[in-house]
Amino acid sequence: MKFNDVLENLTNYEAGKPIELVVREFGVKEKDVLKLASNENPMGTSKKVQKALKKAAAHAHLYPDDSMFELKDALSSKYKIKPENIIIGSGSDQVIEFALHAKTNSKNAILVAGTTFAMYEIYAKHTGAKIYKTQSKQHDLDEFSKIYKEKKDEISVIFLCIPNNPLGECLDRKDVYKFIQSIDKDVLVIIDGAYNEFATFKDSKKEIKPKDLLDKFSNVLYLGTFSKIYGLGGMRIGYGIASEQIIKALSKLRAPFNVTTPSLVAALEVLKDEKFVEDTLKNNLKEMKKYEKFAKKNGLEFIPSYTNFITFLFKKQDSSEICDKLLRQGIILRNLKGYGMNAIRITIGLPKDNQRVLKALKELL
Structure with a gap:
């Protein structure tokens, strides 16, 4: 079947890995999966x-x-x-x-x-x-x-x-x-x-x-x-x-x-729930500083971020290898190899989530 020519050089958008995939492929319990790959709000949804x-x-x-x-x-x-x-x-x-x-x-x-x-x-x-x-x-x-x-x-x-x-x-x-x-x-x-x-x-x-x-x-x-x-x-x-x-x-x-x-x-x-928005902003800024402090302490390069995520750049380690090892622990981060970068993008989570990520990263580094 013939399709439009523009489709020949068109690649699909690579979405963040879903929780279900990690449960299915690595046998991690759903409650133990931490998804910090798609910049979703860690505070959840407004009550x-x-x-x-x-x-x-x-x-x-x-x-x-x-x-x-x-x-x-x-x-x-x-x-x-x-x-x-x-x-x-x-x-x-x-x-x-x-x-x-x-x-x-x-x-x-x-x-x-x-x-x-x-x-x-x-x-x-x-x-x-x-x-x-x-x-x-x-x-x-x-x-x-x-x-x-x-x-x-x-x-x-x-x-x-x-x-x-x-x-x-x-x-x-x-x-x-x-x-x-x-x-x-x-x-x-x-x-x-x-x-x-x-x-x-x-x-x-x-x-x-x-x-x-x-x-x-x-x-x-x-x-x-x-x-x-x-x-x-x-x-x-x-x-x-x-x-x-x-x-x-x-x-x-x-x-x-x-x-x-x-x-x-x-x-x-x-739009009416201003407290939900305010809590999200405060958590994000406070927890972002923990990632920045971690990067400086461990000699990691990072891009100063104005979002709800931070990008770590790697020189010695391979970002794909790091992401794969973390994935097997139930931690989903975003590998930026698809963008031609040896880097990982991490959504800023809740305090306990970030503590888990930084502990796991420290062990790998």
Whole structure:
């Protein structure tokens, strides 16, 4: 059977290993498996959300509100913007897909950092677009500017992951705004803020405000998600914020009822639970310092992180070997060999989780 040519060079996104796989393959008891590979919220899911979901189950036979009025209204209040500036997706990566199908084809290209979220490239290849990457693995805006000037006639979308996944570094707000000002207004600049709440809590200079973007730029799409700080990874819900012109264009690609009723209920409820968010931020920052201290004490290089994970870089040891040995102990971390790096990304867990990881790492090192 013949398929589209773009599929020939397309690789699947490598998700973090599920708990069930470790139980099945290594005989580890489920209660002993520790998953710190996918940057899920170690605090779990808000109790308020759990309670609301039980009520929502009674309406599972009904289609969701396709206007998503309540959630858009809540987000518009949070960010002080209009509901017309918001689109809801099944995860923020669905909004990425909308954007690339709206702006790219085989005649143009996207520009990304050397190492960043893999779905930017995968979705771009769906449309036949070229991918230009910086030599630097982390975000270097001078390199972005240089490539943009050289390939200006081709580049139609630029991605800035702030902070960056899977490495953790984060650009300053003032540098981002200065860069966007140098970009042609017909080029869509996508700012992926999946982890921006963590960056903002650590350093206010990293905060990207969607309202600022709307007020200053007509060609920027901001992405947010409920999967990370809000603890709703399993509900698959995210959003995009942009000018009405951009939102109208993306909405033409959205299938009806693309987000489930439970997902809408969960997202709406967790926005009200400020304590859950605050507890998540405090735990993350406090526990991050333990990993940094461990790295310095053991001569490990790490990337200063503004997310809910930290990246350890290895010179002597092999990251694949370390991940495999930890996996057999029931500890799931993210090996970055697939990104061409001898490195491991570790989601920041609860105190007892981090203590277990650091003890196991110490023994291997």
